[in-house]
Amino acid sequence: MRIGILQSGHFPEELVPETGTYPDMYATLLDGHGFTFQTWSVVDGVFPDGIDAADGWLVSGSRHGAYEDHDWIPPLEEFIRTAHAARKPMVGICFGHQIIAQALGGKVIKFPxxxxxxxxxxxxxxxxxxxxxxxxxxVVEVPEGARVLASTEFCANAALAYGDTILTIQPHPEFGKAALDGLLRTRGHLLTDELLDRARNALDTPTANRETGRKIGEFFLRAREV
Incomplete structure (x- = not known):
């Protein structure tokens, strides 16, 4: 099965030698399922010829907001709607979670x-x-027909399912300790001191990345009626 990665952002260049790129991290996350991968850097205006260029699609994270005015966002939303209508399996992570919701009628905001x-x-x-x-x-308004799969007190709509063809999650199962530590070192100025300290102190907390990657892989491989 070929997974098409719709790369909506670039992981910080200075961290790539430690962590790899977003496509590298997704390939690691989904290792063991027999997938092949091809990446289209939609953030740079590079799009597939159509939804059949891959068997399933993964929309990546990004530093951009789904609501921002960028030339590549409307065609990405249209691609998502076309893939959804054709029942192509699709996964969204962080920004991917948000842009899929927005494309299908939900609402995304910078959370106050x-x-x-x-x-x-x-x-x-x-x-x-x-x-x-x-x-x-x-995501503060869920598209009609989507089901909320996960939440926290802070983030009510942390994972969504759309029928049996789209699965999206707000957190980053592709981020291990090295990726998170790198972001805290290079992007920590965006955070309050309290939040930065709390995240640093929790770096060694075990996460369910492997199990989540397995579930995403099984989601892609699930038999579906056309």
Missing amino acids: SGWSVGPTQYDFGGETVALNAWHQDQ
């Missing part, structure tokens, strides 16, 4: 209560799952 950063406990229907967060934007 600030950032969620570092190891965070998410309630997946009574199961507590720890994953690394790095976001200020949030």
Whole structure:
């Protein structure tokens, strides 16, 4: 199965020697399922010829806001709507979670209560799952027909499902300790001192990255009626 990565942002260049790029991290996250990967850097205006260029799609994280005025955002939203209508399996992570919601009728804002950063406990229907967060934007209105799969007290709509073809999550299961530590070192100035200290002190918290990657892989491989 070929997974097409719609790269909506670039991981900080100075951290790539330590962590790899976003596509590198997603390939590691989804290792073991027999996938091949191809990346289109939509943030740079590079798009697939169509939704059939891959068997499934993954929309990446980004430093940009889904609501921002960039030339590449409207065609990305249209691609998402076309893929959804054709029942192509699609996964969104962080920005991907947000832009898919916005494209399908939801609302995304810069959350007035600030950032969620570092190891965070998410309630997946009574199961507590720890994953690394790095976001200020949030989905505050869920598209019609979407189901909320996970939440925290701070982030009500932390994971969404759209039928059996789209799965999106707000946290970053591709971020291990090195990625989070690098962001805290290079982007910590965006955070309050209290939040920065709390995230640094929690760096060694175990996260469910491997298990979440397995579930995402199984989601892509699930048999679906056309």
